[in-house]
Amino acid sequence: MNNEKKKDAINHPSYKETLNLLKTNFSMRANSIVREPELQKFWEKEGIDFSLGLENKGKIFTLHDGPPYANGALHMGHALNKVLKDIINKYQIMKGRKVRFVPGWDCHGLPIELKVLQTLGRKEREELTPIKLRKKAAAYAHKQIASQKDGFRRWGVWADWANPYLTLQKEYEAAQIRLFGEMALKGYIYRGLKPVHWSPSSRTALAEAELEYPEGHTSQSIYVSFSVVQIPSQLNELLSQQGLYLPLNEKELSVKLKVAVWTTTPWTLPANAAVAINENVEYVFARSQDNQFIILAADLLEEVNGEIGSSYEKVAVIKGRLLDGALYKHPLFERVCPFVIGGSYITTQSGTGIVHTAPGHGIDDFNTGIKYDLPVICPVDEKGIFTSDAGRFEGLNVLKDANNVIIKDLRESGNLLKEKPYIHKYPYDWRTKKETIFRATEQWFASVQGFRSDALDAINEVEWLPSSGKKRIKSMVSDRGDWCISRQRTWGVPIPVFYSKEGDEVLLNETTVSHIQDLIKKNGSDVWWELDESDLLPSSYSSEAHKWQKGTDTMDVWFDSGSSWAAVTSRNNDMNYPADLYLEGSDQHRGWFQSSLLTSVAASGHSPYLKVLTHGFALDENGRKMSKSLGNIVDPSVIINGGNNKKLEPALGADVLRLWVSSVDYSVDVPIGSNILRQLSDVYRKVRNTARYLLGNLHDFDPSQNSFQIQDLSILDRWMLNRTAEIIDEVSIAYENYEFSKFFQLLQSFCVVDLSNFYLDIAKDRLYVSAPSDNRRRSCQYVLSLIVESLSGIIAPVLCHMAEDIWHNIPYKLKEKSVFQRGFPKTPALWKDNSLNDVVHQLQELRASVNKALEDCRMRQELGSSLEASVRIQPSSDSLKDALRYMEKNGNPEVDRLFDWLIVSKVQIGGEPWAEVLFSEEDSMGIIEVSKARGLKCERCWHYEVDIGDNSTHKSLCSRCINTLGRLL
Numbered sequence: 018m019n020n021e022k023k024k025d026a027i028n029h030p031s032y033k034e035t036l037n038l039l040k041t042n043f044s045m046r047a048n049s050i051v052r053e054p055e056l057q058k059f060w061e062k063e064g065i066d067f068s069l070g071l072e073n074k075g076k077i078f079t080l081h082d083g084p085p086y087a088n089g090a091l092h093m094g095h096a097l098n099k100v101l102k103d104i105i106n107k108y109q110i111m112k113g114r115k116v117r118f119v120p121g122w123d124c125h126g127l128p129i130e131l132k133v134l135q136t137l138g139r140k141e142r143e144e145l146t147p148i149k150l151r152k153k154a155a156a157y158a159h160k161q162i163a164s165q166k167d168g169f170r171r172w173g174v175w176a177d178w179a180n181p182y183l184t185l186q187k188e189y190e191a192a193q194i195r196l197f198g199e200m201a202l203k204g205y206i207y208r209g210l211k212p213v214h215w216s217p218s219s220r221t222a223l224a225e226a227e228l229e230y231p232e233g234h235t236s237q238s239i240y241v242s243f244s245v246v247q248i249p250s251q252l253n254e255l256l257s258q259q260g261l262y263l264p265l266n267e268k269e270l271s272v273k274l275k276v277a278v279w280t281t282t283p284w285t286l287p288a289n290a291a292v293a294i295n296e297n298v299e300y301v302f303a304r305s306q307d308n309q310f311i312i313l314a315a316d317l318l319e320e321v322n323g324e325i326g327s328s329y330e331k332v333a334v335i336k337g338r339l340l341d342g343a344l345y346k347h348p349l350f351e352r353v354c355p356f357v358i359g360g361s362y363i364t365t366q367s368g369t370g371i372v373h374t375a376p377g378h379g380i381d382d383f384n385t386g387i388k389y390d391l392p393v394i395c396p397v398d399e400k401g402i403f404t405s406d407a408g409r410f411e412g413l414n415v416l417k418d419a420n421n422v423i424i425k426d427l428r429e430s431g432n433l434l435k436e437k438p439y440i441h442k443y444p445y446d447w448r449t450k451k452e453t454i455f456r457a458t459e460q461w462f463a464s465v466q467g468f469r470s471d472a473l474d475a476i477n478e479v480e481w482l483p484s485s486g487k488k489r490i491k492s493m494v495s496d497r498g499d500w501c502i503s504r505q506r507t508w509g510v511p512i513p514v515f516y517s518k519e520g521d522e523v524l525l526n527e528t529t530v531s532h533i534q535d536l537i538k539k540n541g542s543d544v545w546w547e548l549d550e551s552d553l554l555p556s557s558y559s560s561e562a563h564k565w566q567k568g569t570d571t572m573d574v575w576f577d578s579g580s581s582w583a584a585v586t587s588r589n590n591d592m593n594y595p596a597d598l599y600l601e602g603s604d605q606h607r608g609w610f611q612s613s614l615l616t617s618v619a620a621s622g623h624s625p626y627l628k629v630l631t632h633g634f635a636l637d638e639n640g641r642k643m644s645k646s647l648g649n650i651v652d653p654s655v656i657i658n659g660g661n662n663k664k665l666e667p668a669l670g671a672d673v674l675r676l677w678v679s680s681v682d683y684s685v686d687v688p689i690g691s692n693i694l695r696q697l698s699d700v701y702r703k704v705r706n707t708a709r710y711l712l713g714n715l716h717d718f719d720p721s722q723n724s725f726q727i728q729d730l731s732i733l734d735r736w737m738l739n740r741t742a743e744i745i746d747e748v749s750i751a752y753e754n755y756e757f758s759k760f761f762q763l764l765q766s767f768c769v770v771d772l773s774n775f776y777l778d779i780a781k782d783r784l785y786v787s788a789p790s791d792n793r794r795r796s797c798q799y800v801l802s803l804i805v806e807s808l809s810g811i812i813a814p815v816l817c818h819m820a821e822d823i824w825h826n827i828p829y830k831l832k833e834k835s836v837f838q839r840g841f842p843k844t845p846a847l848w849k850d851n852s853l854n855d856v857v858h859q860l861q862e863l864r865a866s867v868n869k870a871l872e873d874c875r876m877r878q879e880l881g882s883s884l885e886a887s888v889r890i891q892p893s894s895d896s897l898k899d900a901l902r903y904m905e906k907n908g909n910p911e912v913d914r915l916f917d918w919l920i921v922s923k924v925q926i927g928g929e930p931w932a933e934v935l936f937s938e939e940d941s942m943g944i945i946e947v948s949k950a951r952g953l954k955c956e957r958c959w960h961y962e963v964d965i966g967d968n969s970t971h972k973s974l975c976s977r978c979i980n981t982l983g984r985l986l
């Protein structure tokens with residue numbers, strides 16, 4: 018069609034010039050590499066990217082930013098997270114809410130400390146002081162932040178970029194110290210010896226969040242027997258009743274009766290302090306062929322016989338609680354230990370149903386130990402080496418040679434029943450990728466136990482999206498132990514305590530904390546390392562400063578980021594505390610959502626947020642994790658700027674990245690790859706071309722001159738405005754509910770189905786062929802102007818650059834410089850008129866049937882353009898008859914003409930069947946006949962008319978066009 022048009026234009030340039038052609042600077046190609054940064058500069062210059070939200074008069078809306086770690090290049094996970102937040106903020110700003118979005122960065126912690134250490138030479142390392150390390154770490158973090166910030170801004174994300182919150186800022190650190198002090202004064206902070214996840218490779222305690230459980234870890238598991246030296250008399254009686262008579266003499270008993278345990282960490286046996294049973298499980302006393310007895314869970318007898326290659330036979334069965342109070346001999350050392358009742362963690366899933374208990378090396382063991390006042394034995398140092406407390410095992414590495422030596426000992430003493438490799442989940446250090454151990458150390462704890470029920474209540478008050486998040490965090494908070502908040506590292510906020518140089522006293526009170534808080538507020542937390550005790554202590558303590566030694570522990574980084582509500586939202590008049598929304602990846606139920614909740618509940622008694630929204634992770638197109646080794650990493654900066662090979666990886670711009678974010682079901686993991694990007698850029702182009710078409714038809718339109726009353730518009734126009742209003746409402750609901758993929762679908766169907774394939778298709782004749790000032794053209798332009806303003810508004814939260822670009826290319830005068838200043842489109846009541854929906858729906862169906870018929874003729878090469886056709890319609894359905902009658906009666910005579918709607922040259926309703934038809938078919942709507950239109954093709958409007966040639970000046974034009982030309986002169 019285009020070619021034909023071109024040919025015509027060459028033959029008769031004068032007629033082409035009489036058509037109203039598209040005119041706009043809004044180009045088909047986005048040229049986003051140049052254009053997007055220009056628009057961002059415009060926002061910055063006009064204060065739209067930050068102060069617009071702040072100047073709004075509406076209610077405060079606070080989305081509190083979870084701080085990304087200040088290390089590494091931005092990846093698709095960052096893009097998903099920050100763009101989702103930005104879509105929400107932009108929408109709220111357009112809705113008139115007062116929005117201050119303060120971006121954050123998490124700056125302390127081991128990964129940065131290790132990065133810095135890696136860059137140092139040996140000599141530098143040796144000369145490294147804590148302060149030197151901290152300065153280097155801070156500089157490193159600032160550099161990372163600057164580069165990440167540039168990336169976020171290039172994505173079009175709006176925020177208070179000039180004043181972000183950084184966990185290394187002195188104000189932030191001071192707020193964190195204050196929060197720690199508040200919790201301490203409430204009795205929620207304590208010091209204790211407790212097994213913690215300990216990484217010998219990085220010599221520090223680790224949080225759960227710092228652990229990984231790689232597949233395929235193999236442990237040296239062993240079945241061991243311990244000699245029983247005493248059993249309670251009540252149990253003895255019961256056994257006699259079942260025919261089992263055991264010697265009462267300790268020595269004889271110890272030879273005769275053993276208890277079987279199973280462990281995957283033989284190196285913890287020196288710390289063994291008890292064996293634990295489940296009081297409700299049934300245990301069996303079983304006899305071997307050589308008349309030896311062994312105790313284990315009844316359900317596991319067969320399995321254990323199989324495992325250790327023995328044939329113990331059941332003699333007596335008793336409930337576990339009867340074993341409470343029995344004693345056994347430690348298998349390695351000269352000491353006697355008790356049988357104790359443990360918790361539900363003791364099952365008959367594996368092992369022997371009797372658990373080797375070492376309170377210094379396990380949390381369940383530790384908790385059971387508290388009930389029985391068992392000693393917390395921990396003969397392992399920070400490097401994972403046995404200390405002198407381990408006796409003859411001193412100097413062995415528990416993760417290397419200790420197991421073999423201990424197993425050899427057990428074999429020689431006859432206590433080893435079986436050694437076997439065992440594959441299971443085992444915690445590794447997330448940084449060094451090396452095995453961790455449980456090790457009892459002096460640590461600082463937040464007593465979750467102390468405010469657990471408040472935390473669970475607070476969880477109930479929060480709206481969790483998706484709702485499964487509630488169950489997830491609830492069970493995590495219910496099951497978790499106290500929170501170990503101390504780390505033996507340098508790059509962090511100090512735990513502000515002093516230890517007595519002699520004795521065990523600890524100095525931590527309101528005066529000391531508030532003094533340190535002031536010092537840090539003024540100087541930053543380096544001051545803890547720069548000053549000595551006499552300056553770090555308040556003046557009231559100066560006389561005894563020599564008695565005290567400042568602590569060297571820093572706080573868990575989860576306590577840093579978990580303090581952000583205290584440092585940011587609760588201290589800012591323009592922000593809400595609790596915040597309206599927290600939005601992060603679903604792994605943060607375990608991390609930031611939880612640490613923030615715990616600190617806020619402990620200090621303020623309520624949650625720091627009203628709503629929590631989570632998103633999944635970015636995967637490749639085949640649903641695999643992105644990794645360097647798989648070579649499937651999608652880099653957001655390559656999406657925006659293109660890759661090395663621009664053919665394979667074209668520069669798509671930030672808006673296509675943003676469109677991707679809007680398109681996915683982010684409640685689960687989301688795929689991204691070149692095919693998906695290709696589809697997205699197609700959608701982007703469709704929207705862009707639709708906008709370009711709208712803009713191109715408005716070059717000579719002036720709303721101050723050419724406005725219309727809505728009720729005077731044609732059926733087609735009023736239907737279109739009603740449809741636009743529906744779309745605005747539906748898109749608005751999608752944004753409100755954070756269902757951005759609905760926006761993505763609505764946008765496509767609006768541009769393609771409603772506009773391109775229907776309204777704009779029919780409107781071509783009005784727009785091109787009419788005289789510029791004809792009512793049928795001006796009224797259409799009026800509708801287009803309303804649509805283009807609405808369209809740019811509804812896409813603005815997602816396609817912010819395109820929306821602003823459209824706004825800047827609207828050729829008539831607008832009150833607002835920016836689409837964002839206009840706000841989210843409103844739906845005027847006059848646009849809403851559902852009464853036309855049935856009529857238009859009928860005519861759309863008819864259009865579909867006619868199009869099918871025309872296509873049929875075209876396939877047989879009996880027809881070219883649809884304007885070559887005449888159509889006869891014999892309606893049979895009542896609804897179609899009603900619709901046609903309605904249009905006849907109420908339609909605008911210049912616009913609501915059936916031949917225009919069907920884009921054919923003639924339409925006849927009813928009448929006699931035609932003689933020469935190309936197509937005839939009857940469907941549920943009625944009969945449709947197609948024949949060649951009579952007459953000749955008008956060179957200007959391409960309609961077939963019988964009056965062509967009548968005029969001697971314009972021999973190739975129809976009378977309508979001649980008429981139009983007359984009005985042009």
Ligand SMILES: [Zn+2]
Pocket residue numbers: 955956957958959960974975976977978979
């Ligand atoms: Zn014509």
